[in-house]
Amino acid sequence: MNLLAAGTAVCDLQLLTEGQAQGFTLGEGEWPLRGLVVMHQGEVRAFVNQCPHAGHRLDFPPGRFLTPDGELLLCRSHGAVFDKASGECVAGPCTGERLRSLEVAVVGAQVQLTAEVNVDALVTRYW
Template sequence: MALIALDSIEDGGFAEVEADIDGDNESLLLYRQGAEVRAWLNVCPHAGRRLDWAPGKFLKSKDGLLVCAAHGASFELQRGDCVAGPCRGDSLRTVPVQVVEGMVRLA
């Protein structure tokens, strides 16, 4: 299932898309690094709230960490591990994606 065109995501930037995951419509957070895209459920493991401060608008620290808009938890962008804040040691739930012919798709 195609989610978004790779070129629609700024390199080093984020996008939010909706997708059917295990029969549920879920908000996904996509992070692009060059030709690679990582995806996680748009849910902070601390309190189950969305990570974005407005739909599709995510905070990135000076250190290159994703920051939860609700409680300030900070996540590294390789595996989605929480490295600071109230859910330190926990991780975002990964959603497998792949880039095929310029489109980000569920794997």
């Protein structure tokens, strides 16, 4: 079982600026947890980096998560766009579905998981 403990560091807070997103990888094996953290209106949110449409990672090339205007998260495979706060798809092939959210908080200079994560249960394997 691939478990991540509460308190696991997701990223350094200094890597985040308002409106921007940062990718991360946690865990081991062929199926680690790939996620993204975004700061939106001063709040930090984290989501699994896996699109509900066809399971692709959102950022391709890696590290590019936003629409050109920076207002929404974008899956570059087929153009689904997601609200930064809720992870809800607001346009595209999976409208109404959501990115899976991760519980995180700012602790000192880090963004950390606030609950244990079972990576095997959270990541959908499409192949």
